[in-house]
Amino acid sequence: MSVLKTENATMRFGGVVAVENLNLQLEKGEIVAIIGPNGAGKTTAFNMITGVYTPTEGKIFVAAKEDEETLIDITGRRPDRITSLGIARTFQNIRLFGQMTVLENVLLASHLRLKSKFFGAVIGWPHYHKEEKQMRIHAMELLERVGLAEFWDEQATSLPYGKQRRLEIARALATEPSILLLDEPAAGMNPKETLELTEFVRNIRDEFQLSILLIEHHMQIVMDISDRIYVLDFGKTIASGTPAEIQANERVIDAYLGVADDD
Amino acid sequence: MNQLENRNAYMGLAGRMSKKRRRNVTLTIVFLMLLGAFIYCASKGFVLGTYEIRILRLCGVYSIAALSMNLVNGFTGQFSLGQAGFMAMGAYVTSLLIIPAAQKAAIYYVHPIVPWLKDVQIPFLFALLIGGLVSALCAFLIGFPVLRLRGDYLAIATLGFSEIIRIILTNAIPVTNGSLGLKNIPNTANLWWTTIVTAVVIIFLLRMMKTSYGRAFKAIRDDDIAAEAMGISLFKHKMIAFVIGGFLAGISGGLLGSVVGAITPNYFRFTLAYEILLIVVLGGMGSITGSVIGACIVTIAKEKLRFLDAGMNLGFVKIPPIDGMRMLVFSLLLMIIILFYRRGLFGSREFSWNGLFRIIRRIGAWFGRLFRRRGHPEGGADA
Ligand SMILES: Nc1ncnc2c1ncn2[C@@H]1O[C@H](COP(=O)(O)OP(=O)(O)OP(=O)(O)O)[C@@H](O)[C@H]1O
Ligand SMILES: [Mg+2]
Numbered sequence A: 001m002s003v004l005k006t007e008n009a010t011m012r013f014g015g016v017v018a019v020e021n022l023n024l025q026l027e028k029g030e031i032v033a034i035i036g037p038n039g040a041g042k043t044t045a046f047n048m049i050t051g052v053y054t055p056t057e058g059k060i061f062v063a064a065k066e067d068e069e070t071l072i073d074i075t076g077r078r079p080d081r082i083t084s085l086g087i088a089r090t091f092q093n094i095r096l097f098g099q100m101t102v103l104e105n106v107l108l109a110s111h112l113r114l115k116s117k118f119f120g121a122v123i124g125w126p127h128y129h130k131e132e133k134q135m136r137i138h139a140m141e142l143l144e145r146v147g148l149a150e151f152w153d154e155q156a157t158s159l160p161y162g163k164q165r166r167l168e169i170a171r172a173l174a175t176e177p178s179i180l181l182l183d184e185p186a187a188g189m190n191p192k193e194t195l196e197l198t199e200f201v202r203n204i205r206d207e208f209q210l211s212i213l214l215i216e217h218h219m220q221i222v223m224d225i226s227d228r229i230y231v232l233d234f235g236k237t238i239a240s241g242t243p244a245e246i247q248a249n250e251r252v253i254d255a256y257l258g259v260a261d262d263d
Numbered sequence B: 001m002n003q004l005e006n007r008n009a010y011m012g013l014a015g016r017m018s019k020k021r022r023r024n025v026t027l028t029i030v031f032l033m034l035l036g037a038f039i040y041c042a043s044k045g046f047v048l049g050t051y052e053i054r055i056l057r058l059c060g061v062y063s064i065a066a067l068s069m070n071l072v073n074g075f076t077g078q079f080s081l082g083q084a085g086f087m088a089m090g091a092y093v094t095s096l097l098i099i100p101a102a103q104k105a106a107i108y109y110v111h112p113i114v115p116w117l118k119d120v121q122i123p124f125l126f127a128l129l130i131g132g133l134v135s136a137l138c139a140f141l142i143g144f145p146v147l148r149l150r151g152d153y154l155a156i157a158t159l160g161f162s163e164i165i166r167i168i169l170t171n172a173i174p175v176t177n178g179s180l181g182l183k184n185i186p187n188t189a190n191l192w193w194t195t196i197v198t199a200v201v202i203i204f205l206l207r208m209m210k211t212s213y214g215r216a217f218k219a220i221r222d223d224d225i226a227a228e229a230m231g232i233s234l235f236k237h238k239m240i241a242f243v244i245g246g247f248l249a250g251i252s253g254g255l256l257g258s259v260v261g262a263i264t265p266n267y268f269r270f271t272l273a274y275e276i277l278l279i280v281v282l283g284g285m286g287s288i289t290g291s292v293i294g295a296c297i298v299t300i301a302k303e304k305l306r307f308l309d310a311g312m313n314l315g316f317v318k319i320p321p322i323d324g325m326r327m328l329v330f331s332l333l334l335m336i337i338i339l340f341y342r343r344g345l346f347g348s349r350e351f352s353w354n355g356l357f358r359i360i361r362r363i364g365a366w367f368g369r370l371f372r373r374r375g376h377p378e379g380g381a382d383a
Helices: A042-049 A079-084 A102-108 A118-123 A126-145 A161-174 A191-207 A219-225 A243-248 A250-260 B003-010 B019-043 B050-075 B083-098 B101-107 B124-146 B151-171 B191-210 B212-222 B224-229 B234-260 B270-283 B288-310 B325-340 B353-375
Strands: A002-013 A016-022 A025-027 A031-035 A057-063 A071-073 A087-089 A179-183 A211-215 A228-233 A236-241
Touching: A002 A042, A002 A211, A016 A042, A016 A236, A025 A211, A031 A042, A031 A191, A031 A219, A042 A179, A042 A211, A079 A087, A079 B224, A087 A161, A102 A126, A102 A161, A102 B212, A118 A126, A118 B191, A118 B212, A126 A161, A126 B212, A161 A179, A161 A191, A179 A191, A191 A211, A191 A219, A219 A243, A228 A243, A228 A250, A236 A243, A236 A250, B019 B050, B019 B191, B019 B353, B050 B083, B050 B191, B050 B212, B050 B234, B050 B270, B050 B288, B083 B124, B083 B151, B083 B234, B083 B270, B124 B151, B124 B234, B151 B270, B191 B212, B191 B234, B191 B288, B212 B224, B212 B234, B224 B234, B270 B288, B270 B325, B288 B325
Parallel strands: A031 A211, A031 A228, A087 A179, A179 A211
Antiparallel strands: A002 A016, A002 A025, A002 A057, A057 A071, A228 A236
């Protein structure tokens, strides 16, 4: 059963076709990777799914939270609406809130689930206090989960790169997603963190019942972790299939694997 | 830090038992009592003359105006310059609601006032609130088109709105008395009024910035793309900040009218917005403390620098009286701050007793070092 589906999604920037006829499916509980050389259109695909860009052509569907049988057309919806439907993401070029603490970064991401209205919150209605307390407990649990609890009061951007990546994941989880999009989570991580990432991603998938879409250049991780892989090159999907199939695919080896394996 | 204290800290609870907290509460109460005693003495005429008191009242007015701008510009990161327009709305609405009927006939001597406004007179508090609400409504209405704009475009659009308000005020003569403006506005807003309203505004903003909504404002300022990706509706939250900002600017305008006693549309030219911007930047974008301190500094300096407008004899060169010389000095000051000291006095920090004690300790340590060095000149290896 698909939780996410794109139908011939195409994104043009002037003359550049960044993504062309992307037909991607994500099944419930799957971990699917998108790979491809630099500029292949991977991040653009994420941006179309999350509403940052409206696809020039094609459609994007997501399974409704209550009733997973029905697919909702989310093409061109506002990013915040799409997030509240259960799609959360991290960014390739980390985008944490620089003037906020680690804890505040995670708390912020629960704001969309807040029921209290503005004045109720400012006046300090008991209901708001209860919600704020829940948010804090939940945020600390998430920080605990990604191993950042002890840094809760530090400025988010003062953390080392690898920790910032994990903080971005915790923040994305705080929006209570059912689908998680990770854009190069291993970039900037040290070898130890990279090694742990595979296990970590699997674990959060199980714990939070997620379906995960992942962009990654690190082939070891991709091959270990993915149920299926899509390969993009110049915006076109040149192959898709299980890791074994991709590794054996001539076109992929020509376009990508052969040359990019050295990083 | 032990476990319980740590938990209290991340839960946002101040440890009830904490000694420091008890000290801070005591200090705050003492400070408020001293402030109250000071205002009491001042208003009885013991310590200050009416001129000085008037300056202090203006400090309150400008603090609120600056806080209003800081909420939108400093906390939410939207470069809006419409403050003068919102203040004008508040000032006119409040003033028209408190000027007694008998006075109105005298004020509108060229063109009579519209009949439905002639006999209205309501208590100051309600007039002030209505002034604020009308401004907030204006903010809400113009928010729809302008809040979709970013950066410079938003600044230009809000500045334009502010000028439109001023032109309407100049031309709606039967309501506003045109360019002659309003005078004999009751002098209700005494030092108690301005101080207490300022305090209420400060408390409101402090509380607001601590809530989840306050975090959303800051997130939009820090990175609007990430904020939107985390499910924050940019439009809704910018609108909340903008409407609250409009309300506060309206309130400050209402107080202003009552403090100065006479207003004309020209009072609310873009130079007013510029002055408020100077305060906010001087105090520090995103600092409530900064806005209040900045407002006091600029308001007092503006009065103390009046001699600049009167011309000067510098010995070798004579400067003739030029109206606006003060503003020139202020513009230079703003440029210097922006060039060399962009974060302003407070950056985005706030006053706290703990912070004050830290500074005092640091100064103490500095003096201590100085003293020791004098005492043992041969031991000054670290010098
Ligand atoms: N906003 C934009 N305007 C114009 N062109 C864009 C825009 N965003 C992306 N592109 C172009 O689209 C193409 C795909 O970019 P994209 O960022 O999706 O690549 P990517 O696969 O994520 O690459 P990388 O591995 O370097 O992250 C590139 O040629 C890029 O220059
Ligand atoms: Mg990319």
